[in-house]
Amino acid sequence: MNPQFEDESNEAAAARRARRMRRWLVELALGAAFVAAIFGADRFGAADPPSIGLARFCVALAVGVLAAWFFAYYATYRSLDEFERANELQAVALAGGVAVLFAAAWGLAEAFLGWADFPLAFIAPVFSASYAIIRTLISLRYR
Amino acid sequence: MNNRLRELRAEKGWSQSRLAELAGVSRQTIQALESGKYDPSLPLAFTLAALFKKRIEDIFEP
Numbered sequence: 001m002n003p004q005f006e007d008e009s010n011e012a013a014a015a016r017r018a019r020r021m022r023r024w025l026v027e028l029a030l031g032a033a034f035v036a037a038i039f040g041a042d043r044f045g046a047a048d049p050p051s052i053g054l055a056r057f058c059v060a061l062a063v064g065v066l067a068a069w070f071f072a073y074y075a076t077y078r079s080l081d082e083f084e085r086a087n088e089l090q091a092v093a094l095a096g097g098v099a100v101l102f103a104a105a106w107g108l109a110e111a112f113l114g115w116a117d118f119p120l121a122f123i124a125p126v127f128s129a130s131y132a133i134i135r136t137l138i139s140l141r142y143r
Numbered sequence: 144m145n146n147r148l149r150e151l152r153a154e155k156g157w158s159q160s161r162l163a164e165l166a167g168v169s170r171q172t173i174q175a176l177e178s179g180k181y182d183p184s185l186p187l188a189f190t191l192a193a194l195f196k197k198r199i200e201d202i203f204e205p
Contacts, residue, residue, distance in 0.1 A: 016170075082184050083172035142175045 023076060030069045031128055037062035038121050066124060087138050095131035102126050146203045149177045151195045166190050 041058035044051040077088055103123055109115040152162050159177070163170045168187065175181035176191075183191065183203075192199045 081168040081172050082187060083175055083181050084169060086181070139171075142171055142178075142180060 026072055027069070027128070027132075030065050030072065031125060034062055034065045034069070035125060037065060038119070062121065069124075069128075087135070087142075091131055091135040091138055094134045095127050098130040098134075099123055099127040102130075144182045144203055144205055145179065146176065148173070148191065148202065151197070151202065152177075155195070162194070165194050 037058045041055050041062065044058060045055035077085065080088060103118075103120075103126075106115065106118045110118060148162075152159070155162075157165075159170045159173045163173045166173070166187065167190070172181070176183055188199045188203060192202055195202060
């Protein structure tokens, strides 16, 4: 084995893949729960008569899931080294920019072009999707 | 910033994973350092210098 180019052992690579998969699954589950809760709140709140109790539960669930998402991410962030943190900050900053751009563009189109209403709550999934794409692109740069 | 990390690591016979483990960082961080795509913080530079028993300026140069 040439130590100049040898990368990582099978065990280390497997552990890294498992960590990444676990993180991805947790984020996917939280994202799905968030979207489901919002659709639930929309359905129960708009029912005739409105099931206000169920709608409140769904809103609380969505907020709770979002908070869990945030804390899970923060816990992950704290476990990273300086290089990984720098990449995370870059990805979060760029994803934030994309989400703001998306919201502003849609808002303008909604106000002046008659586009459909875009619930502000859906900014979270938009941000998350942008972040996932940008983070992957950043990772590819350092492979 | 240029550095001699890859060369020094080869002299020690360490893999990137081994150096990463000793320095307390990820293998990707070592890879990024060696390829010159990332410059380390001062604490990490000191850690690496200590691992190779060199001065920082013997490893990194502007």
